[in-house]
Amino acid sequence: MALPRHVVDPNGHVLNEEERTYHESFMREAIGMAELALQTDETPVGCVFVKDGEIIGRGMNATNRTLNGTRHAEFIALAEILSKHPISILQETDLYVTVEPCVMCASALRQYHIRAVYFGCWNDRFGGTGGVLTIHSDPSVDKPYPVYGGIFREEAILLLRKFYVQENEKAPEPKQKKTRELKTEILPLEMVNPDQKAKKLKGAKKENVPVTTTVFAAKETVTVSTVTSTLKEIVAVDTTISTAKIFQQEKPNDQNPGGSTVSVALESS
Amino acid sequence: MLPDSCPPKGRLLPLKTRDELRAALETIDVYAVEVPARFADKVLNIFRTTYPDLFTNNFQHIRRVAKFSFLPPHIQSNFSSLPDLWEEVEGLSDEIVDEDAEQKEKKRVELRYVITTSTSSLPTRDLLQLLATNPPFTGLRIQPQVFTVPIPALAPTSAEQAEQWSREYWPVSYRNTNPYGPHPALVGRNTAEIEDAAPIWLHLAEEVGEQVRAAGYGESVGCVITDGSGKPEELIAVAGDCRWRSPNGEPMPKEASGNVMAHCVQRAIAMVAKKRLRASGKDPETETLAHIYSDSPVTAMEETAYSVDNTPPNGYLCVDLDIYVSHEPCIMCSMAILHSRFRRCIIRRRMPLTGGLTAETPETQAKGDIYGGSRPAGLGCGMFWRPSELNWKFLAWELDTGVEKEVGIEDTLHA
Ligand SMILES: [Zn+2]
Ligand SMILES: [Zn+2]
Secondary structure (H helix, E strand, C coil), rough: CCCCCCCCCCCCECCCCCHHHHHHHHHHHHHHHHHHHCCCCCCCEEEEECCCCCCEEEEEEEEHHHHCCCHHHHHHHHHHHHHCCHHHHHHEEEEEEEEEEEHHHHHHHHHCCEEEEEEEEECCCEEEEECECCCCCCCCCCCCCEEECCCCCCHHHHHHHHHHHHHHHHCCHHEEEEEEECCCCCCCCCCHHHHHHHHHHHHCCCCCCCCCEEEEEEECCCCCCCCCHHHHCCCCCCCCCEEEEEEEECCCCCCCCCEECCCECCCCC | CCCCCCCCEEEECCCCCCHHHHHHCEEEEEEEEEHHHHHHHHHHHHHHHHHHHCCCCHCCCCCCCCEEHHHHHHHHCCCCCHHHHHHHHCCCHHHHHCCCCHHHCCCCCEEEEEEEEECCCHHHHHHHHHCCCCCCCCCCCCCCEEEEEEECCCCCHHHHHHHHHHHHCCCCCCCCCCCCCCCCHHHHHHHHCCCCCCCHHHHHHHHHHHHHHHHHHCCCCCCEEEEECCCCCCCEEEEECCECCCCCCCCCCCCCCCCHHHHCCCHHHHHHHHHHHCCCCCCCCCCCCCHHHHHHHHHHHHHHHHCCCCCCCCCCCCCCEEEEEEECHHHHHHHHHCCCCCCEEEEEEECCCCCCCCCHHHHCCCCCCCCCCCCCCCCCCCCCCCCCCCCCCEEEEECCCCCCCCCCCCCCCCC
């Protein structure tokens, strides 16, 4: 889907084609991993870790195969990286993942001192970098990391929808089948007051947040019916996916005295 | 440092939820009107008929009509009550005009304080006017006394809390319910079920932590997974921390956070998954890079628990299982417990700087521990019970031994 996109620096300067293409190329690789997951009946979430422009690890969700609810794409890729590299390499590494990291992965990434996280669509069920909690920036003993969302958001959502339709087709109950039709229309983004979203999601204001990720998001409910299979419970995302567009800002604070601002705005029209 | 040589003695304290703690912080200013006892209900009724919209159910936990003597001392001293004046006024009435001094003393006017509504919902002058034009104030030279008092905005979640609020704010009543967390009856039942064995499991968790530390594989943090749904209780998995264990299985230099994915909770969950694969006749060793997670036993104790086939073949993740952890799990591990659908979690010690389960924050603890005891402030995540935000919830306790034992690990460590 060719969409006008603007990646903007702190001064409102639109980043060049090359810089934009850079991030999109890795997200495309992550989507490839998610597609692979879909083919093997795993929740289609995929990721790649990138250091100096090179992919050093790939992962896709493996919770069904392993019967382990913690085998998320990020964990699979991290195992590959740690089998070849010292742990410290992660400090110079960025993650590209099709769905926002969950609370567990968001915390793991922070403890590993990941450099930055780029993701596709939001995870309203247990997202850890803004979707539900803000583990990447909450007060913690570890350094915060910046997150950028909304890169190939539509593609990421579509993959998840395909998965739910696919799972529904396997569901034994015929009454489930009437809702299995794949919806391909994805609602355009809407501007929402980020404070309202933050309040709605967290029920409380955040204080002393060293890195503020400002989210302009529209909540979209995917209407594909829920899956009856218990396997659905393992999945890393729910059918409710919030679509999002992000401005990422770093404010001056103790851990980041100078402060810096980088904004990424992905617009669909 | 060695763990106790025998299981710790103590009692299980249910962890407070975020909502409970936040509810406890909220107060609301209300009007309290001073009237002789026999007029209390009348005043309340007049208010109800005049302002039916303001007569909400929000004050069900508050004694709307309170005796002076039941009020907290600091409230009593703020109320410039006028018993003598009322005495005089009441004394003019026909009922007691002929009585002698002794009887009059017996009939001494009992005052009541009536909670009408919140100060934000009605201007004071409107309330004063309503009172002045109705009994007992009609035609009296005595002015209605209206006081502003703060009361807890929400219902108490325990009897102790109700008692404390009654001492601090206003007489409060407690109904055996908890809108901000698990129902007290449910908690009570579960506490009774696990309290005898919990110190033993926690002791085992500490022991395996000490073993992996001694082996150089990790920090002195450990956990035990049990199946408490049947009798006898089954030991399902035991795991210690392996963050300092290299991919080739050797101790490695302690740099930064080590291998985060090898925290004991992660390892134990992986062992349960592998036992389930084995029980369903599948090969548990198909993950080619599984050794990175240290998901196989590294101590004899771990091996003993792992080798027993006692997971039902049709089981699902960690549903119906309990997890005992020597230290409050970090946010990653707390979420792993949620993802795995555990039933109950019991911790030995809090980790205020890194723990994901407890809900206390400096803000909630600013006025001292509202539940008594001494629960330290932490990050306030309270991840075990956030049903409106996260996808699962479970019951959680800490073991209170009364003595603060040295933690044995850095307080900045992620357990
Ligand atoms: Zn995850
Ligand atoms: Zn942990």
